[in-house]
Amino acid sequence: MCGVVGIFGNDYVAQDMYDALICLQHRGQDATGIITYDGEIFHTQKDLGLVRDVFHTRHMQKLLGYVAIGHTRYSTIGGGAVEDAQPFLSQSFGVMLAHNGNVFNSYDLKKELLEHDHRLVNSNCDAEIILQLFTKELARQNDKSKKSDLSVKQISDAVKSVYARARGAYSVVSYIANKGMVAFRDPYGIRPLLFGKRKNGLAYDYIFASESIVLDVLGFEFVSDVGPGEMVFIDEKTRAVHHVKVMPKTLTPCVFEYIYFARPDSVLNGISVYKAQMRMGEKLADKVKKLKLDIDVVMPVPDSSRAAAVAMADRLGIKYREGLVKNRYIGRTFIMPGQKIRKKSIQYKLNPMKLEITGKKILLVDDSIVRGNTSKQIVQMIRNAGAKKIYLAIFSPPIINPCLYGIDIPTREELIASSFSVEQVRKFTGADALIYADLKDVFEACISGNPNVKDMCMACFDGKYKTGDIDEKVLKKNAASRLNDKSCGQIEEEFETGPEKRKKGQLNLV
């Protein structure tokens, strides 16, 4: 997951871009970057770390220009090295680009670009591959027409050439120097991308962003979601906005955006994340009701479970209580690279309030269980704080398949529910009961009342990869290349306490 923003304005836009990236910090904390263009020169600042640490006043003063592309990075493909930080710039073509998603054949494409096209690829980041594919076709189109000015058709053909080669999910924002801004979403629209505008004197500023919260904060009016397989091009000379359906397929947005990743105050594909989580909570409450558990309080694991927990408490007619206090200065553990960091941070991240826990029978609400280690530690923490019973309610189904579309759950071995039954997972976490949501309920909670979304990607739960090009061979290849990727050295650490022991039948069931 990443956050991506493109602003096509009329005057200095770097401050708006900084504010936009702050809004999208939750989508990636590994690295961040901004490239601006002032009509003649591109200005770049990117580095590892959080937005507030990477951009200082001296950087902001140099990020001149009326166009900017910004990015917050969460590594899936490529390493955690600074050369993998986005956006990328092709100086020779005068094109900058960033994306959110994952191109799962990027290693093959990189090899091909190096060996057949003799193109230098300087990073392990798939955004650079998209940039190379895009500029290669732009150059070909330009040569073919013998014109120095590219037409909208030629630009959309370059987007089509990316669709033809890049497999996976990608929401891309790009800018061609003195020509205009180009944004496009993969043919299935798996990752979100929204388009907005804002009056600036007699003209308009335009924005593309991963979440609607950015538009709200910066005072942009929502225009539309970029459709699946759609390109939106803003012509710099005429300021005309062109919408081109380049390769539209059925919209299948990632269901996990609504469960965990997106901010609750965002609306993606016309679906409010907050409302979707509330409906997930209500449906899970109906399932819990049937179990006739003796519950004193409903308690969320903060922050991503609050909306669902409130809805569950309302539906069950049971008190809602906050019993875990989060240190807001520690990042989200799920998206930190490396299990050692993850394990350490959970101890600092949540503090149990004995006042609300001791002697209580608690319905603990969380969004998902990935490896199981975090849930186990939280249950243990609450148990140590004196809880009488802990019933763990998860408002997503068991995650049993890897994601090749941009979320860091790439091998089945890492997923506890992939190898073990619900009862075994319950024992591993130490909870007194474990209730998962049903997939049908989660799907209905998301699409409820939205006629535009008829299907969703739920492959990590049901194994149905909507792009139709992922089979066991691809999954194996992806797992192997991840193990070979030096950036993924943390996997071996994860095996120390997780799946490796489970595979050998050494799981220490409580």
Ligand code: SF4
């Ligand atoms: S596999 Fe899961 S996490 Fe990945 S895009 Fe699909 S729903 Fe989202």
